[in-house]
Amino acid sequence: xxxxHCPLCGERPYTEFRYGGDAGKHRPxxxxxxxxAWHDHLFLFENAKGPHRxxxxxxxxxxxxxxAVRDTATNIVADVALARDARGxxxxxxxxx
Amino acid sequence: xxxxxxxxxxxxxxxxRPWPRAWRKATPRSHYDVVIVGGGGHGLATAYxxxxxxxxxxxxxxxxxxxxxxxxxxxxxxxxxxxxxxxxTQFFEFSLKLWEGLSQALNFNVMxxxxxxxxxxxxxxxxxxxxxxGNTMLLNGIEAELLDRGQVQRLLPYLxxxxxxxxxxxxxxxxRRAGTVRHDAVAWGYARAADSLGVDILEGCEVSGFLLxxxxxxxxxxxxxxxxxxxxxLAVAGHSxxxxxxxGLRLPIESHLLQAFVTEPIKPFVDHVIxxxxxxxxxxxxxxxxxxxxxxxxxxxxxxxxxxxxxAQGVAQCALALIPGMSRLKLLRHWAGIQDMTPDGGPFICxxxxxxxxxxxGWCYQGFKATPAVGWCLADTIxxxxxxxxxxxxxxxxxxxxxxxLDEYGHGHWTxxx
Numbered sequence: 001x002x003x004x005h006c007p008l009c010g011e012r013p014y015t016e017f018r019y020g021g022d023a024g025k026h027r028p029x030x031x032x033x034x035x036x037a038w039h040d041h042l043f044l045f046e047n048a049k050g051p052h053r054x055x056x057x058x059x060x061x062x063x064x065x066x067x068a069v070r071d072t073a074t075n076i077v078a079d080v081a082l083a084r085d086a087r088g089x090x091x092x093x094x095x096x097x
Numbered sequence: 098x099x100x101x102x103x104x105x106x107x108x109x110x111x112x113x114r115p116w117p118r119a120w121r122k123a124t125p126r127s128h129y130d131v132v133i134v135g136g137g138g139h140g141l142a143t144a145y146x147x148x149x150x151x152x153x154x155x156x157x158x159x160x161x162x163x164x165x166x167x168x169x170x171x172x173x174x175x176x177x178x179x180x181x182x183x184x185x186t187q188f189f190e191f192s193l194k195l196w197e198g199l200s201q202a203l204n205f206n207v208m209x210x211x212x213x214x215x216x217x218x219x220x221x222x223x224x225x226x227x228x229x230x231g232n233t234m235l236l237n238g239i240e241a242e243l244l245d246r247g248q249v250q251r252l253l254p255y256l257x258x259x260x261x262x263x264x265x266x267x268x269x270x271x272x273r274r275a276g277t278v279r280h281d282a283v284a285w286g287y288a289r290a291a292d293s294l295g296v297d298i299l300e301g302c303e304v305s306g307f308l309l310x311x312x313x314x315x316x317x318x319x320x321x322x323x324x325x326x327x328x329x330x331l332a333v334a335g336h337s338x339x340x341x342x343x344x345g346l347r348l349p350i351e352s353h354l355l356q357a358f359v360t361e362p363i364k365p366f367v368d369h370v371i372x373x374x375x376x377x378x379x380x381x382x383x384x385x386x387x388x389x390x391x392x393x394x395x396x397x398x399x400x401x402x403x404x405x406x407x408x409a410q411g412v413a414q415c416a417l418a419l420i421p422g423m424s425r426l427k428l429l430r431h432w433a434g435i436q437d438m439t440p441d442g443g444p445f446i447c448x449x450x451x452x453x454x455x456x457x458x459g460w461c462y463q464g465f466k467a468t469p470a471v472g473w474c475l476a477d478t479i480x481x482x483x484x485x486x487x488x489x490x491x492x493x494x495x496x497x498x499x500x501x502x503l504d505e506y507g508h509g510h511w512t513x514x515x
Contacts, residue, residue, distance in 0.1 A: 001405055001406050001407065002397075002405060013407075014397075014405070014407075015407050019396055019397040019513060021511070021512075021513070035497070036497075039496060039497045040347075042440070042496070042510050043349040043440050043496040043497075043510060044347045044348065044349055045338065045347075045348070045349065045350060045351045045512070046338075046347070047338035047339075047348070047350060047351045047352055047398065049336075049338075049339055049352075049400045052398070054397070054398075072352075072398055072399050072400050072401075073400050073401065074401065075399060075401050075403075
């Protein structure tokens with residue numbers, strides 16, 4: 001089973017976490033970039049076969065949003081950091097829901 | 098091609114000779130009218146209909162591995178046409194009609210078994226939803242029957258109807274023409290029929306790049322050398338993004354794992370295809386006797402072709418909530434296929450921004466049952482350089498245009514929630 005090393009809680013099975021998608025994406029600034037930038041942000045995916053930066057929220061643990069680097073070809077997680085440290089985000093993470 | 102028939106079968110039984118190969122081991126030519134990348138069900142069907150319907154005979158199908166190695170041999174073999182969103186309703190009904198005549202058309206028994214599919218409803222609200230879906234089908238000329246609890250119980254007496262049932266069964270929606278098809282036979286049947294019309298099937302031939310210029314694509318670079326082509330089509334579900342990236346395209350697709358499961362074989366027990374209404378879970382019994390079932394995707398993008406174990410536990414819980422009698426069955430094996438997931442759960446069959454490059458992918462759970470219609474419509478799209486009317490709703494530009502949504506369950510743009 002996929003296991004993720006939470007920086008606060010230690011290594012846990014992935015079922016304790018909620019997946020949050022590609023963390024390489026950056027939401028366009030409101031009013032800038034036009035509809036095309038929003039289309040690309042919402043609907044296009046890099047879909048990397050290899051290292052993939054992605055959001056996970058430790059919903060059954062510390063509830064922090066994390067950014068993990070997982071190889072999508074092997075499911076090996078190389079690196080996990082708190083999202084707010086890794087991307088300078090506000091604590092609630094990607095925020096779209 | 099040797100035609101299969103009863104006299105042939107009898108005659109062959111009397112002679113001590115192996116059957117001839119179903120298709121040639123072709124060697125690549127330097128130039129084709131159409132090159133199809135991906136030798137799965139979709140690619141082979143497209144090649145067959147290009148030759149059979151449009152007289153395009155100089156066609157090559159490029160398969161990185163061997164025929165039948167991908168998702169065409171990894172699915173749960175269901176065929177049905179009970180889709181509600183406009184566009185999908187008509188497309189999948191067209192596909193089911195092609196399934197009904199496919200064994201004759203291909204001279205290969207694909208073992209279509211129209212045993213009927215029942216989608217269960219577990220609450221009055223869900224029954225309203227099923228009634229709406231059934232009415233949509235009826236308005237499109239597709240038969241559908243709404244069943245109450247008693248009718249479901251007569252057809253499926255082995256489900257849990259006790260007061261302790263976790264999700265009490267309120268009724269169901271039955272499509273009698275739905276059923277199963279032997280998936281390997283679909284790959285072999287299309288390969289053999291396409292080959293007999295002159296299509297070259299090139300196994301062990303991996304595409305590593307496209308030959309591009311200002312006029313679009315004019316060939317592919319492969320592990321078996323450079324192959325020129327007037328038109329190139331992609332049908333490589335699972336790796337659509339990787340291949341399209343070689344042509345400079347970014348797609349609204351993410352690759353996810355979908356697992357399928359089969360139990361040890363038992364005597365005939367489940368006569369229909371059953372879909373649970375409380376979770377995404379579907380079950381049928383194979384001709385060998387194993388109960389075949391599947392559920393949701395794993396929930397995060399991956400190319401490993403190895404599923405996560407908690408999903409096996411999840412589908413087992415669904416199975417027992419529905420059929421408590423399955424509790425003593427052993428799971429024989431389970432496996433995962435890499436599946437294109439899209440922001441609305443709908444597929445793509447279309448031209449692309451690169452001239453002479455055509456795309457088929459994004460099949461989110463639905464790819465196998467769509468096989469004949471994909472082949473038919475993609476062949477037509479390639480031959481006429483214009484989308485077939487049935488697939489105009491399946492364009493890559495639909496998100497930018499904000500047009501009609503194909504999102505059957507209203508999950509929004511999260512690929513991993515469809």
